[in-house]
Amino acid sequence: MSELHIRHLYHRYGVTEVLADVGLDLYAGETLALVGPSGCGKSTLLHIIAGLLTPSEVVMQSTFRGLACVFQEPRLMPWKTTADNIALGLKALGVPKTARQRQAAALAQRMGLAPEDLAKYPHELSGGMQSRVSLARALAIKPDLLLLDEPFSALDIGLKAELYRQLEEQVQQQGTAVLMITHDLMEAVRLADRILMMVPDPGRMVYEFTLQQPQAERSSTWVYQTTAELMQVREVRIGFGLDEGELPVQISHHEQHSGCSV
Ligand SMILES: Nc1ncnc2c1ncn2[C@@H]1O[C@H](COP(=O)(O)OP(=O)(O)O)[C@@H](O)[C@H]1O
Numbered sequence: 275m276s277e278l279h280i281r282h283l284y285h286r287y288g289v290t291e292v293l294a295d296v297g298l299d300l301y302a303g304e305t306l307a308l309v310g311p312s313g314c315g316k317s318t319l320l321h322i323i324a325g326l327l328t329p330s331e332v333v334m335q336s337t338f339r340g341l342a343c344v345f346q347e348p349r350l351m352p353w354k355t356t357a358d359n360i361a362l363g364l365k366a367l368g369v370p371k372t373a374r375q376r377q378a379a380a381l382a383q384r385m386g387l388a389p390e391d392l393a394k395y396p397h398e399l400s401g402g403m404q405s406r407v408s409l410a411r412a413l414a415i416k417p418d419l420l421l422l423d424e425p426f427s428a429l430d431i432g433l434k435a436e437l438y439r440q441l442e443e444q445v446q447q448q449g450t451a452v453l454m455i456t457h458d459l460m461e462a463v464r465l466a467d468r469i470l471m472m473v474p475d476p477g478r479m480v481y482e483f484t485l486q487q488p489q490a491e492r493s494s495t496w497v498y499q500t501t502a503e504l505m506q507v508r509e510v511r512i513g514f515g516l517d518e519g520e521l522p523v524q525i526s527h528h529e530q531h532s533g534c535s536v
């Protein structure tokens with residue numbers, strides 16, 4: 275089974291320490307949400323895991339082989355069509371052109387794009403459609419580790435719900451591990467098996483919460499109630515600036531208790 279282990283991760287931009295002694299574990303088939311206020315180092319951490327940024331110090335072990343990222347901005351190639359954008363990673367893997375086009379078309383359909391969208395260029399697509407293309411491009415390479423940096427935050431709730439379903443299906447059918455960043459606690463409660471709360475200055479983990487309710491059995495009521503319970507946790511309140519206070523350097527671990535089963 276593929277796994278990722280990070281310990282003693284430090285990162286500085288110049289003299290400013292933005293990540294201090296960060297650690298995390300992630301296993302195949304698991305969805306881990308990193309939650310925290312803006313500026314606490316979530317994107318920096320994701321870029322380090324993706325290999326796009328070299329940290330000041332780290333001990334990192336990973337047996338994942340296929341890694342795909344989806345960012346908040348879709349980051350499509352403006353001079354390539356929808357089909358070619360989706361197939362970008364497949365081309366790099368050496369998949370022949372006809373097979374690439376077929377797989378891109380199937381994924382586009384799965385993401386709710388129309389057949390005529392395949393020949394369009396990014397500027398001809400709405401923001402929501404670009405997000406669908408971006409997710410399709412990431413899934414095209416059949417990643418075993420998917421890194422998501424708030425890709426849903428600018429989308430309307432209908433499209434969000436639809437892409438959540440696609441993500442859920444991916445995890446269930448392919449056993450993909452997902453590391454998702456969000457500043458939306460409710461999104462984390464809806465999608466994650468585990469939630470890690472980060473705080474800034476310097477960026478670090480302060481609270482870990484394990485959700486035992488299977489994702490398919492999470493009703494809206496359950497999501498609201500669990501989010502409300504988490505909003506009462508001291509680390510979460512201080513982390514999001516709702517309360518004043520100092521947080522310890524050590525992380526505290528908690529499991530969902532059985533009483534919460536709406
Ligand atoms: N390239 C950079 N150079 C200098 N400082 C940066 C750079 N990128 C991010 N930062 C700073 O590092 C901190 C963490 O940023 P970031 O990882 O983007 O946080 P988040 O994604 O949680 O909002 C912030 O204070 C941000 O201003």
Ligand SMILES: [Mg+2]
Pocket residue numbers: 316317318
């Ligand atoms: Mg960010």
